[in-house]
Amino acid sequence: MSVEEKAGQVLMPVYAGTDAEAQAAAIERLHLAGSIIMGDNIPLDARGQADPAAMTAVNARLAKAAKADGRPWPGLIGVDQEGGIVTRLGAPLTEWPTALSYGAAGSAPLAKDAGRALAAEIASLGFTVDFAPDADVTIGPADPTIGARSMSGNPDAAGTLAVAFSQGMQEAGVLPAVKHFPGHGSVTVDSHQDLPVQPAGIAELEARDWKPFRAAIAVGMPMVMTGHIAVPALQPGVPASLSGPTYAALRGMGFKGVAVTDALNMGAVQQQYPGGSAATAALAAGADLLLMPTDVGEAHTAIVSAVAAGTLPAARLDEAAVRVATMMTWRGRATSPPAGSAPAGAAPGSGADTSARVSAAAVTVLSGHCDAPIVEGSIRIAGGSAQDRARFEAAAAKAGLGTGAGPLVSLIGYAGRPVGGDIAVALDAPWPLQDSTAPVKIALYGRTPGAFDALVAVLAGKATAPGKLPAAVGSYPAGTGCP
Incomplete structure (x- = not known):
């Protein structure tokens, strides 16, 4: 490969709108690894829902562009499909609850089933990469960015569940990217806006934030995403995604796969590294795949120029390009269907x-109550969004529970405040329950139709509530729940 081809192989850009032709042309011209699909790239049908056929066509066009220069491995067609709030592809694809649900359920086999089912649907649309799962260990309400995107506040549980979810994804033919090393669940600033600083020392990081990543590396996960977090114990003032000592720490754990940066167009990076400088700095530090540079043409030029000037060793670019190509070659071999059979995948929904x-x-x-109905006959519903209330009413009607009279069920939506009423239900992270005055407090960790069915079943006494708090909520310790 030429230097220009190698420089493209380590770049994975974003584009605007639903017309992918300009992106396909850029992929061909710059020999790019592929493309990430964001929310505004998803074609919609007449009802405003995702159009699976049109999405499949877009992804096929981008995949074709990635192979236009003759490379034998498939392109990276990626998406952020975690479930919960980070969901790019909505209906008719399956809607998933928050990742904190897996910690509350405490079942690795269930997490694996979910990873497989989620990935099978997006694989059928042509996606090869999903930037999930989130292996960050949340510290609770002081964590403004990850919250319910974390699987647990317990490092061991977070690792076990992230590994299981990832293995399910791989079984469906989609590459996972375990994120965000060195841990985004224990910092108090959102890296989309500014640069968070992780004050913990190495011993504390090893005991908490790094445990899930060690678990993922131990079983051979192919990709780890680095976050835009400054860790003074490693390198003061520099985002981990652009920090040599951070990549050295990751490799020191035995990681031999692809290290991918978080989006390089985020505030934590752009403020310090304008133009194409973020791409070359990340690559020089040890990153292999550069996600969403602000201007991919500028980033490509900067990499080629840096190699020519000797400020970026040619061997470092070679190493990164080989890792990306190797991962995609492996994925292509591992997921190729037998001759004559249909491609793997699952129908939307x-x-x-x-x-x-x-x-x-x-x-x-x-x-x-844990052993008797919490409500009987009818309930009143407040809070949440209009869709939340409509789904709750539909679930209640199916279960024979009336609405409009009776105990008041107050729903707490994403980043909502504490509530009163008779029953407080947190639909996302459970933290607002700690200051809610309702005598009954329930954490649901999701707002899907299935989540509301589960809520109604518990309220009506038709099912037990088996979940346990995956992280402390005020005076309620982790592990709180019905026996």
Whole structure:
């Protein structure tokens, strides 16, 4: 490969709008690894829902562009599809609850089933990479960015569940990217806006934030994403994604796969590294795949120029390009269907039953009855969004529970405040329950139709609430729940 081809092989850009032709042309011209698909790239049908056929066509066009220069490995067609709030592809694809649901359910086999079901649907649309799961260990309400995107506040549980989810994804033919090393769940600033600083020393990081990554590396996960977090114990003032000592720490754990940066167009990086400088700095530090540079042409030129000037060793670019190509070659071999058979994948929406099982296993009662109906006959509903209330009413109607009278169920949506009423239900992170005055407190960790079915079943006494708090909520310790 030429230097220009290698420089393209380590870049994975974003584009604007639903017309992918300009992106396909850029992939061909600059020999790019592929493309990430964001929310505004997703074609919609007449109802405003994702159009699976049109999305498949877009991805096929981008994949074709990635192979236009004759490379034998498939392109990277990626998406952020974690479930919960970070979901690019909505209906008719399956809607998934938050990742914290897996910690509440406490079942690695269930997490693996979910990873497989989620990935199978996006694989059928032509995606080869999903930038999930989130292996960050949340510290609770002081964590403004990750929150319910974390699987648990317990490092060991977070590692076990992230590994299981990732293995399910791989079984469906999609490459996971375990994120965000060196740990984004224990910093108090959002890296989309500014540069968070992780004050913990190495011993504390090893005991908490790094445990899930060690677990993922131990079983051979192919990709780890680095976050835009400054760790003074490693390199003061420099985002981990652009820090040599951070990549050295990651490799020191035995990681031999692809190290991918978080999006290079985020505030934490752009303020310090304008133009193409972020791409060359990350590559020089040890990154292998550079995600979403602000201007991919500028980044490509900067890499080629840096190699020519000797400021970026040619061997470092070679190493990065080889890692990316190797990963994609391996994925292509591992997921190729037998000759004459249809490609692997699953119909949009086919994971709905698995999603519902996750929520039914996760619903957690912090205070209230565990062995009798919490409500009888009818309920009143407040809070949440209009869609939340409509879904709750639909679930209640299916279960024979009336609405408009009776105990007041107050829903707390994403980043919501504490509430009163008779029953407080947190639909995302459970932290607002700690100051809610309702005598009954329930953590649901999701707002899918299946999650509301699980909530109604518990309220009506038709099902138990098996979930346990995956992280402390005020005076309620981790592990709180019905016996």
